[in-house]
Amino acid sequence: xxxxxxxxxxxxxxxxxxxxxxxxxxxxxxxxxxxxxxxxxxxxxxxxxxxxxxxxxxxxxxxxxxxxxxxxxxxxxxxxxxxxxxxxxxxxxxxxxxxxxxxxxxxxxxxxxxxxxxxxxxxxxxxxxxxxxxxxxxxxxxxxxxxxxxxxxxxxxxxxxxxxxxxxxxxxxxxxxxxxxxxxxxxxxxxxxxxxxxxxxxxxxxxxxxxxxxxxxxxxxxxxxxxxxxxxxxxxxxxxxxx
Amino acid sequence: xxxxxxxxxxxxxxxxxxxxxxxxxxxxxxxxxxxxxxxxxxxxxxxxxxxxxxxxxxxxxxxxxxxxxxxxxxxxxxxxxxxxxxxxxxxxxxxxxxxxxxxxxxxxxxxxxxxxxxxxxxxxxxxxxxxxxxxxxxxxxxxxxxxxxxxxxxxxxxxxxxxxxxxxxxxxxxxxxxxxxxxxxxxxxxxxxxxxxxxxxxxxxxxxxxxxxxxxxxxxxxxxxxxxxxxxxxxxxxxxxxxxxxxxxxxxxxxxxxxxxxxxxxxxxxxxxxxxxxxxxxxxxxxxxxxxxxxxxxxxxxxxxxxxxxxxxxxxxxxxxxxxxxxxxxxxxxxxxxxxxxxxxxxxxxxxxxxxxxxxxxxxxxxxxxxxxxxxxxxxxxxxxxxxxxxxxxxxxxxxxxxxxxxxxxxxxxxxxxxxxxxxxxxxxxxxxxxxxxx
Numbered sequence: 213x214x215x216x217x218x219x220x221x222x223x224x225x226x227x228x229x230x231x232x233x234x235x236x237x238x239x240x241x242x243x244x245x246x247x248x249x250x251x252x253x254x255x256x257x258x259x260x261x262x263x264x265x266x267x268x269x270x271x272x273x274x275x276x277x278x279x280x281x282x283x284x285x286x287x288x289x290x291x292x293x294x295x296x297x298x299x300x301x302x303x304x305x306x307x308x309x310x311x312x313x314x315x316x317x318x319x320x321x322x323x324x325x326x327x328x329x330x331x332x333x334x335x336x337x338x339x340x341x342x343x344x345x346x347x348x349x350x351x352x353x354x355x356x357x358x359x360x361x362x363x364x365x366x367x368x369x370x371x372x373x374x375x376x377x378x379x380x381x382x383x384x385x386x387x388x389x390x391x392x393x394x395x396x397x398x399x400x401x402x403x404x405x406x407x408x409x410x411x412x413x414x415x416x417x418x419x420x421x422x423x424x425x426x427x428x429x430x431x432x433x434x435x436x437x438x439x440x441x442x443x444x445x446x447x448x449x450x451x452x453x454x455x
Numbered sequence: 456x457x458x459x460x461x462x463x464x465x466x467x468x469x470x471x472x473x474x475x476x477x478x479x480x481x482x483x484x485x486x487x488x489x490x491x492x493x494x495x496x497x498x499x500x501x502x503x504x505x506x507x508x509x510x511x512x513x514x515x516x517x518x519x520x521x522x523x524x525x526x527x528x529x530x531x532x533x534x535x536x537x538x539x540x541x542x543x544x545x546x547x548x549x550x551x552x553x554x555x556x557x558x559x560x561x562x563x564x565x566x567x568x569x570x571x572x573x574x575x576x577x578x579x580x581x582x583x584x585x586x587x588x589x590x591x592x593x594x595x596x597x598x599x600x601x602x603x604x605x606x607x608x609x610x611x612x613x614x615x616x617x618x619x620x621x622x623x624x625x626x627x628x629x630x631x632x633x634x635x636x637x638x639x640x641x642x643x644x645x646x647x648x649x650x651x652x653x654x655x656x657x658x659x660x661x662x663x664x665x666x667x668x669x670x671x672x673x674x675x676x677x678x679x680x681x682x683x684x685x686x687x688x689x690x691x692x693x694x695x696x697x698x699x700x701x702x703x704x705x706x707x708x709x710x711x712x713x714x715x716x717x718x719x720x721x722x723x724x725x726x727x728x729x730x731x732x733x734x735x736x737x738x739x740x741x742x743x744x745x746x747x748x749x750x751x752x753x754x755x756x757x758x759x760x761x762x763x764x765x766x767x768x769x770x771x772x773x774x775x776x777x778x779x780x781x782x783x784x785x786x787x788x789x790x791x792x793x794x795x796x797x798x799x800x801x802x803x804x805x806x807x808x809x810x811x812x813x814x815x816x817x818x819x820x821x822x823x824x825x826x827x828x829x830x831x832x833x834x835x836x837x838x839x840x841x842x843x844x845x846x847x848x849x850x851x852x853x854x855x856x857x858x859x860x861x862x863x864x865x866x867x868x869x870x871x872x873x874x875x876x877x878x879x880x881x882x883x884x885x886x887x888x889x890x891x892x893x894x
Contacts, residue, residue, distance in 0.1 A: 342461045
């Protein structure tokens with residue numbers, strides 16, 4: 213399998229610091245984006261811990277059988293989650309820090325995704341775009357009937373997260389997998405992109421820049437900033453060259 | 456550009472992207488089913504059995520699904536142009552024969568029903584109830600508590616049943632109580648049936664996987680941390696094995712009888728059953744290190760206590776084997792009156808501040824329901840007292856993440872209904888039908 217990857221991040225036009233973190237490594241088949249939760253101190257610390265924690269765990273692994281992948285991802289997410297919580301307990305200035313996580317692992321002829329929060333992974337294939345990850349926010353959970361409106365405290369925003377890393381001991385990551393096909397592009401991003409750029413526009417930009425992958429993240433980020441850049445924006449793209 | 460579709464199976468695995476004809480072939484091969492989701496380009500994800508939404512967004516797929524469903528009845532909606540000597544006419548093919556077959560089947564069913572309800576012939580005897588494998592006959596075995604026959608029957612039908620249940624929301628809803636009962640009667644899993652499907656898709660403060668095997672792994676990897684329940688260090692209950700031990704048994708008792716469960720109250724009870732079973736077997740097999748055996752027995756006592764309380768059983772004596780923090784928690788939950796709660800605090804002194812704070816939370820909650828016990832209505836003074844107690848109720852428990860929104864609404868409803876507990880129960884019952892507030 214051969215994968216090409218590219219990634220970039222930007223603070224945006226409104227925020228003063230960048231709480232997003234990312235990493236990619238096409239040799240090991242890893243791509244990860246984490247968005248520190250706004251409104252809490254230490255979001256940038258949390259997102260960095262999430263990225264390095266996941267990266268370090270996967271780089272150390274020599275081989276994973278297909279049936280080992282999901283349990284390994286689950287337990288790694290749990291461990292990294294606890295590391296974030298412990299770090300917050302040591303430093304009172306960043307207690308309660310949190311982050312989203314979107315982690316991709318390319319193994320064999322499939323990609324496995326571990327997801328928490330509202331950062332997203334999309335699949336672009338032959339001019340079509342699909343959002344692969346289900347947002348872990350109140351709006352989506354109510355829409356899907358996984359939560360009752362009556363369970364929510366008044367004045368809670370619908371975009372508020374239901375799941376993330378670092379906030380509670382319970383860290384239930386969604387795990388997805390999909391068979392790869394040459395030419396596919398997997399786009400992993402923080403909500404700084406999806407909040408500013410429509411899916412239609414994202415698809416259009418990918419279509420125009422798929423032949424020049426290294427430029428694609430910056431073009432997408434520039435589009436988000438052009439539309440207001442209200443949040444930090446991070447994009448990692450992974451193109452399947454050969455399965 | 457030919458349209459492509461992606462299918463999301465069991466909210467985990469993607470199939471595709473594929474063209475419509477590839478999707479048809481994949482569907483016919485039962486690679487996915489009606490309760491899975493499909494999406495087109497930049498489209499919303501729609502469950503395949505949501506025909507109404509599917510029709511408005513992906514009519515070509517809704518046609519595939521409804522043709523397939525209707526095709527089973529022998530009624531075809533296809534029309535075919537038939538050329539007759541220079542004339543072009545349309546003739547519906549298959550519908551006449553289809554209707555005939557439909558009426559014959561309908562007539563036979565009517566005859567059987569008529570005979571069954573006359574006293575001349577018992578259809579059940581004819582069809583031998585003991586060999587039937589529909590949910591109703593399985594339900595009768597469960598009602599009769601004939602678990603041996605239940606196990607045998609389920610084992611027989613399982614290989615054919617599982618693929619059907621995975622692919623049909625209706626069948627899932629019909630069979631899930633029995634699949635759960637079978638699973639948690641054994642080792643908390645069913646081969647070929649995803650743990651998430653067994654658990655259900657709601658939001659749970661419980662692990663995804665509560666199989667016996669997963670609990671053995673959890674206990675195995677946590678020996679050295681069990682001492683946290685002595686109450687001398689902070690209540691770090693992030694891990695699943697630790698969190699279940701602080702689950703509020705009164706909260707679980709109020710939610711027994713959750714839909715989709717038989718004999719076992721809900722997923723929380725199922726998890727506790729498996730956790731208990733796994734820990735006991737580790738003790739019996741000598742896997743627990745000798746120095747931790749006492750603690751292990753204490754944890755078993757706590758889980759056993761929780762299971763008893765879910766069913767409303769009063770526990771006469773809280774086991775002394777429980778580590779201090781769990782003993783205190785159990786004592787508070789089990790107390791019969793305010794004096795009993797005070798006694799709990801005295802007899803199980805906890806030195807750690809955070810544990811003390813947590814136990815205080817538990818006390819505040821329990822005092823509310825002790826206060827309401829055996830009352831039908833509250834007078835003005837009692838309402839004032841209730842308002843005070845309500846202010847101390849935390850909606851989300853910081854350790855278990857259990858939501859007490861229903862309990863809070865109940866208290867508010869009592870206040871709004873001038874102290875009438877009956878009226879409050881009726882009102883809250885509409886919004887939280889799965890929660891029982893009977894005292």
